[in-house]
Amino acid sequence: MSSTDISLNKDVHHAHEEHDHHHDQNFFEKYIFSQDHKVIAKQFLFAGIFWGFIGGFLSIIFRLQLGWPEATFTFLEPILGNWIVNGKLDPEFYLALVTMHGTIMVFFVLTAGLSGTFSNFLIPLQIGARDMASGFMNMLSFWVFFLASVIMFWSLFLETGPAGGGWTVYPPLSALPQAISGSKGGMTMWLISMALFIVSQLLGGVNYITTVINLRTKGMSMTKLPLTIWSFFLTAILGLLSFPVLLSAALLLIFDRSFGTSFFLSDIYIAGEALANTGGSAILFQHLFWFLGHPEVYIVILPTFGIVSEVIATNARKPIFGYRAMIGSMLGIAVLSFVVWAHHMFVTGMNPFLGSVFMFLTLIIAVPSAVKVFNWIATLWRGNIRFTTAMMFAVAFVSLFISGGLTGIILGNSALDIQLHDTYFVIAHFHLVMGAAAFFGMFCGIYHWFPKMFGRMMDEKLGAIHFWLTFLSAYLVFMPMHYIGIAGFPRRYYSWTGFDAFNTFTDLNSFISIAAILGFAAQLIFLFNFIYSIFKGRRATANPWHSNTLEWTTPVNPGHGNWPGEIPAVYRWPYDYSKPGAPEDYIPQNVPFSQTQSSNLPYERDLE
C-alpha cells in the first residue's frame, strides 16, 4: 500500500500545480469526504455490494418460506426474533421481506451501486477529464445516498417492521397504517429514504451529463465516445427526467399519510370506520410511480448495455458491430421508455383504448432491443475471444437478456397480460431481463475495471467458479418460474396451499429455493475474491486487457487528476481492434493516424 500512497501524493501535486498553493489531503479528505470521482465510485461500489448481500439475504429468507411452506424455521429465531412465531414466518414480515428485497435491489444496488460506481469511475477516465464537473456535488451525491441508506437500513429493525406494501408502494395500502403494520413507521422511513435517494440521484445525474457534454478531451467527439459513456449519459438523462416524478408521488403520499390530504384516497372503510377522505385516485399514484418506474428499469439496464458492449468488443478483439446502430438503438430505447409506463396497469381499470396505445408503444421497444442483441452476436462472429471472467459475464448477460426480454413481448401484449399480470411469469421476466442481467453486467464491469480501480487483478480461476455457479443458478431459479407463472400463481403470496388451483408445483418451488441458496452462496466466493484481491491480488499492468479506451493510458494507480502529465488527445474511435495491417491487434484511441500508416483505411490516410 505504501507505494500506492506515494504515487497518489505525487499525482495530487501535479493536478494542483496551477494553484498558488496546495495542501496535502488528510485521511478524511482523501478517503471519506473525497471529491475524487474514483474514490466516490469505490464508495458507491462498496455500498452497492453491501446492499446486494442484504437484498440477496432477504430473498433467501422468503425463498425458504416458499420452498418449504410446511416447515418450521425455529433456527431463524436468533436473527429474526419475533418475526418468527412458533417457527412460522409472520405473513406481514414476509411481505416486508419482498418489499425490501425489491426496493434494495432496484434502487440501492442496481441504480446507485451500478450507475454510481461505473458512471463515476469511467466518465472522467474514458472521456479524458481530470474529474467530474463538480467534485463537491459528486461527493454530496454519495453522502446523501449514504444517509438514505442509513435510514432504509434502520427501518429494517423497527418493531413494526420495514415497509411492507410491495416495492411499488401502492396506496391506499401504503397510506393507511391500519391496513398493514409495514405502513406505520417503516413506510415513513421508506419515503424519507427514497426522497433523499432521489436527491442523490439528481445530484449525480446533473454531474454526469455536464461532464460528458463539457469535459471531453481534445478530439473526443460524441461519435468517438465509447458505448459505455453513451449509455451512462442516456441513463443520467432518463434519471433526471423521471426521478422528480417519483419525488412528487412520494411527497403527495407523505401528505396523504401525515397531513390528512386525499390525493390517492377515496371511499375507504377500514378498521371499523369509514374515512373522511374523498375524491382522490389510487390510480393516479400508479401513473406517477410508473412514469418513473418504467424508465427506472432502463436506468438499471442501460449502463450494463454499455459495459457489456465494451467488454465484448475488447475481449472478442473485434470492433463492436454497428457502433452507430448501437447508439441509435439506445436512443430509441431511452425515448420509448418514457411512453410505455401504463403497460404495468393494463388491468387497473384504465381505459381499454389507452391499453391498446401502450401495447403498441411497448412492443416497439422490442425492435431496438433485438438490434442490440444481433449486434452483440455479430461482434462475437469471427472474433478471437479471450474468456476473461468479465467476458463470460458479458456473454451470459446477452443470454439472460434474450431469455428475459422475449417474454416481454408476451407481457406487453395487453390481451395476454390479463392472465399473466402479477403472476410468477412477470417475476421470471423481469428478474431475468433486468435483475440477473443487470447483475451480470455489474459483475462484468467489476471484473473488467478492477485492475484500474485497485491496481491489482482479481483471481481468474475463482472468477470462473463464481461465474459458472451464478450463471447456472440464475437459470435454475428463474426458468422454472415461467411454468409457475403460466399456471397463474400470483406473486407476493405467503403460501399457495390454500387454493386448489395453486397447490401443484411444490417440488419445483423447493427446487427453485435450493438453486437460489446455491446462487447466494456463490456470491461469497466473489466477496472473498474481491476483498482478497484488493490487498493481495496479482499486480496489474497499466493495460491488462489490451484495451483501446483512455482509462488504460493512465498509470496503474491513477492519482487525483488521473493523468500525471497532459491529458491525451483522441484521434480515433475506441474500437480499432484487429485492424488489418496493424502490428498489434489493438490501437488505443490516443494513437494518431499518422503513426499507423500500415493499417489506415483509404479515407483515414489524410487524417491526423
Place this chain on the structure above:
Amino acid sequence: MITFAIGLSIVLLLVILFLLFRIGTLASIFRGSTQRAAGTTKTSNKVNSLLMLLFLIVGGAAFAWSFADAWDDMNQPIASVHGAWTDSLFWTTMIVIGIVFVITQILLFWYSYKYQHKEEKRAYYYPHNNKLEIVWTMIPAVVMALLVFAGWKTWTNITSAAPADSVVIEVMGKQFSWLVRYPGPDGKLGEANVHLIDATNEIGVDFSDPNAMDDFMPREIHVPKGKPVHLKIRSRDVIHSVFLPHFRVKMDAVPGMPTKFWFVPTKTTAEVRTETGNPDFNFELACTEICGRGHFAMRFILVVDEPEEYEEWLASQTPFIEQNPQLLTKFTLDSKDQVVLKKSTEEVKTEL
C-alpha cells in the same frame, strides 16, 4: 456441542479451500501463465468455451425436458370464450419467441465456442454493415406489427361493452375476503355508500333505494354456462384484484373507482370435474394485488351451473334485507340523521 462441531468443520472446510486456492495461484505463477495476457491461457480458454457449449446443449435439453414435464400442471383448464382466444394467442406468441430464443442462444454459445482465442489467429475486422442492420430491424418490426395487430383485436373484443342481457354481479374486495351482491329479480343493484358500512351491511348498501330491496348476497358466486357474466368490481379499503384463473379474468378492485370485466363461461363445474377427473374441482377467485397480511388467503368459490340449475339457485335465494330486517329500521334512522347533518353543514357554509 453439535453447533460447535458444525462451526469447526465449516472453518476447517474454509481453511482447506483457501489452501487449495493458494496452491493453485502459486502453481500458475510457476507455470508462467501469469506472464501471459489475461484471457489467453490455453487451458482456461478451452475449458470455459467448452463449458459454454455444454451449457447450451445440457441446459437446452434440461429446459425442454422440464417444460414438457411441467406441461400438464401449467395449463389450467380454460372455461371462458375469451380464454380460448388469449390462450391461443399466448401459445402462438410463445412459438414465435421460442424460435428467436433457440436461434439466438445457439448462435451466441456456438460462436463463443467456435471463436475462442487462438494464438496464431486474428479476429476479422468487420465494423458495420448497414444492409444487415436494416434487415434485422425490419424483420422484428414486421413481426411486432403482426403481434400488435392480433393483440389489439383480441383486447378490443375482450374489453368491449358488456351485452345488455348479461348476468350482473357486484364483487367487492375487502381485507381479507370477497363480498358478492346480485341485483335480484329487478336486475338493478341498489345504491351503496362507504359511510353506510357496518358489521352486518358490509357492502354499505343504501336500503332507502327501492332497487336495493331485492339484492342478495350469497356465499358463493353462481353463474350460468353460456351466458355473459358482467362483474362490477369495487373495493372498500385497499386495492385488491379479482383473478379467476380458469376464466382468464383479472381486474383490479380499486377503492373509489368501480371497474368491470365481462366474460362468457363455457364449462360447468361438473363438466370440468369429469374433464380433469378431480371430483373436488372448484373454480376459484383469488386476489392478485398485494393487500396485506391475508393477501394469500382471499379465496372465494365460483360455481358454473347449467342455465336451468342456475335459475333454480336464483329462485332459492332470499333478499339480504329480508334476512336482516333489523337493518331497515336502523338504516332509515341513519339516513334521517344524515339529512340533518347535511343541512347543518350547508348552513355553516352559507354562514361563512
